[in-house]
Amino acid sequence: MEEEKRIMLVEDNSDDVTLTLRALKQANILNEVVVAHDGVEAMELLEDASRPLPTVVLLDLQLPRLSGLEVLQRMRDTDRLRRVPVVILTSSREEQDRLRGYDFGANSYVQKPIHSGEFLEAVSKLGMYWLLLNEPPPPVEVDPQ
Amino acid sequence: MRQHPETSPADTFRIEELETILASSPLAIVTTDLDGTVTGWNPAAEELFGRTAAEMLGTQVPSGPQLFWPHMREDVARLEDGRSVARELRYARRNGRTVDLNLAAAPIRHQGELTGAVAIFTDVTERKAAQAAVAVRLRQQEAAAGFSHGALVHTDVAELLGEAVTIVAETLEVEYAKVLELLPGDAGLRLVAGYGFEPELIGTARVGEDSQAAFTIHSDGPLIVDDLAAETRFHPSPLLTSHDIVSGIGVAIDGSDSPFGVLGAHSTSARAFSEDDLTFLQTIANVTAAALRRLQADAELERRVEQRTAELRAANDELEAFAYSVSHDLRAPLRALDGFSLALVEDYGPRLGDEGQLYANRIRAAAQRMGDLIDDLLTLSRLTRKEMDRTRVDISALARQIGEELRRVDPDRDVSVEIEEGLVAGGDDLLLHAVLQNLLANAWKFTSTHPRARIEFGSAQIDGERVFFVRDDGVGFDMNYADKLFTPFQRLHTQDQFPGTGIGLASVRRAVGRHGGRVWADAAVEHGATFWFTLPERTT
Known part of the structure; x- marks a missing residue:
């Protein structure tokens, strides 16, 4: 009955992908991580009905093609994706980004720390919280159209 | 002078003396008896009124052929009461010219009895004309001063020109006044302000290159037109002829490079404009030109401020974009430097040795410091923005x-x-x-x-x-x-x-x-x- 919990990481920077995956591994979070390297790929993966929805999306903001905020907007405009928890994980601490992130329906906003120790801790806490502590929304029944 | 029957030699001498005075006086002196019969009419009176003594002696004032003393009865009554008489008169000469006269009258008494009156006339036509000219000049100067004052504060060209034509028409007492703006190229001139003209003409009516206005611009000084119909120097434009304009004056309004246009005053009756009228019109044109230059300079200044503001805004936007990219893009490589250095120490520590680990830690410390610098720079930039x-x-x-x-x-x-x-x-x-x-x-x-x-x-x-x-x-x-x-x-x-x-x-x-x-x-x-x-x- 219990569905396999998985993380979607939307991140164009391969360094950050590697470091994030390593941090999750170090925190003993061994769930599947689906990586999308830009906004368009992220939407394709999310909209593919044959794929199970991620338990949480870790979303970078500055992405090629479709930006993180645009991905977030589209998710919130799509019935099936409306309630999927989204954590904005970005280098930016700009007020504008934070405002719009929450306005568009982000569930959390985390600035990537530069310090590796802090980064490890942040990723580990995020994994723990969203995979173990947080109760995900119930699955949505979508009319096939 | 009538001769009385008994006259002594002394009296005769006295009479001759008086007759010499009368004959040589530059003032017109007329005597009458109480009935108003003219008893004396000196050569100056002949000159002033254009009537000989022979014509006038014995005629009745004021019912005589010329009404030179209309209030004679009234004035004699005043003299009888012992009051003085001083009047200003206007007299129409036979040739149609009128003269302005001052009249002073005094009683003639014989043995204490009032027997007649003497009236002394002074021609004050020139003095009056000079006074009137001074009054006109004062009025024009006052109007020009008022206009200058207003021209300093006007912020709108149309308002300024509208005021110019109004003040010209009202002060020169003409039916029409106008400003024509010289159009670029050979497009002629356009009516941009008018007094007396139909409102729909303003901004639309045009006159050609051969018009009075164009001629005014090309002539050095002011242009005077006595009779438009007899004009040969230019072709009167329909704008003037359709309004029955007969005479007028025009002056150029200077611009910064080329003349701005023409200021004109036009009358539907024949009118001889004075030197003062021209001076006045030129003054209004000069003030208008100065005000136009000021308005142009203001507009230029405003344009520059706007441009500068736009540049500043653009620079600020750029700075904002720069700060954003600093905050985002410069951090990512630092995170990689730090993260991979740590990974190196953690995953390959034994193989690096003590010194290798120290180096890796120094890479991390440097990355950390650069991160601090970026944070502080962003703070500084935020304080500016x-x-x-x-x-x-x-x-x-x-x-x-x-x-x-x-x-x-x-x-x-x-x-x-x-x-x-x-x-x-x-x-x-x-x-x-x-x-x-x-x-x-x-x-x-x-x-x-x-x-x-x-x-x-x-x-x-x-x-x-x-x-x-x-x-x-x-x-x-x-x-x-x-x-x-x-x-x-x-x-x-x-x-x-x-x-x-x-x-x-x-x-x-x-x-x-x-x-x-x-x-x-x-x-x-x-x-x-x-x-x-x-x-x-x-x-x-």
Whole structure:
């Protein structure tokens, strides 16, 4: 009955992908991580009905093609994706980004720390919280159209 | 003069004397008896009234052929009462010209009995004309002065020109006045302001290159037209002929490079315009030209301010974009540097050896420091970009709160922080917080090598100006390097002595500068430092 919990990481920077995956591994979070390297790929993966929805999306903001905020907007405009928890994980601490992130329906906003120790801790806490502590929304029944 | 029957030689002499006076007087002298019969008419009277004594003697005043003394009966009555008579008269000569006369009358008595009157006429036509001319000139000068005054404050070209034509028409007492603007190329001129003309013509009516207006622009001085129908120098435009205009005057209105156009006054009756009329019209044209130049300069200035503002806005937007990209893009490689260095130590530590691990840690420390620099630079940039939000700020409270925070983070130090109470300044809360945060944190940092320290925040009056200061008794600095203090990234101590990015005081200067204030410091090595700053109260 219990569905396999998985993380979607939307991140164009391969360094950050590697470091994030390593941090999750170090925190003993061994769930599947689906990586999308830009906004368009992220939407394709999310909209593919044959794929199970991620338990949480870790979303970078500055992405090629479709930006993180645009991905977030589209998710919130799509019935099936409306309630999927989204954590904005970005280098930016700009007020504008934070405002719009929450306005568009982000569930959390985390600035990537530069310090590796802090980064490890942040990723580990995020994994723990969203995979173990947080109760995900119930699955949505979508009319096939 | 009538001869009386008994006349002595002395009387005869007296009479001859009087007749000589009468004959040679430049003033017209007329005598009448009580009935108004003319009894005397001297040569000056013949000259003035154009009537000979032979014609006039024996005729009745005022029913005679010429009404030269219309109020004779009334005046004689006044003389009988012992009152004086002085009148101003207008007399129409036979040739149609009128003359202005002053009349003074006196009684003639014979043995105490009133027998007649003597009337003395002075021709004051020229004097009156001169007075009238002076009055006209005064009125014109007054009108020109009034117009000049208004021209200084007008901000609208149409309004200015409208006022010019109105004042010209009203002062010169003509039915029409107009301003024509010279159009570029050979397009002729366009009516841009008019008095007496139909409103729909203004802004639309045009006259050609061969018109009176065009001729005025090309002629050096003012143009005078006595009779438009007889004009041969130019082709009267329909604009004038359709309004039955007969005579007029026009002058050019100067522009910056080429003439702006023409100012004209037009009358539907034959009119001889005076030199004063021309001077007046020229004055109005000159004032109009000056006002137009001012308006043009104002418009140019405004355009430049707008352009400069747009440039500044663009620069600010660029700065914003730059700051954004700094905050985002520069961090990512740092995270990689730090992350992979750590991964290297953690995953391959044994193979790196002690020295290799040390190097990896130095890479991490450098990345960390660059991260701090980026953060501080962003703070500095934010202090520049932030909109000023001026309120009354209790800066004593602000300083106290920052002091408590410093103590909380570093509770083991023996520092006395003394803050003057009740200091209030007008300014932006966040910017002032940045000023005090940086200065107090610096004071805290640069006293850290002393076992006990004293930090003071207060104010003083220097040359009548209120100056705030943050003073410490820490390590101070060499005043030779004081000019470097407020420049970004300039530091007077090594990282090992006192860590820092060199952005703090640059931020202070920027935040104080945005309030219109100044900041400076004085210090001596090992004798502490004092940082002064002003926050001018805004008067507007």
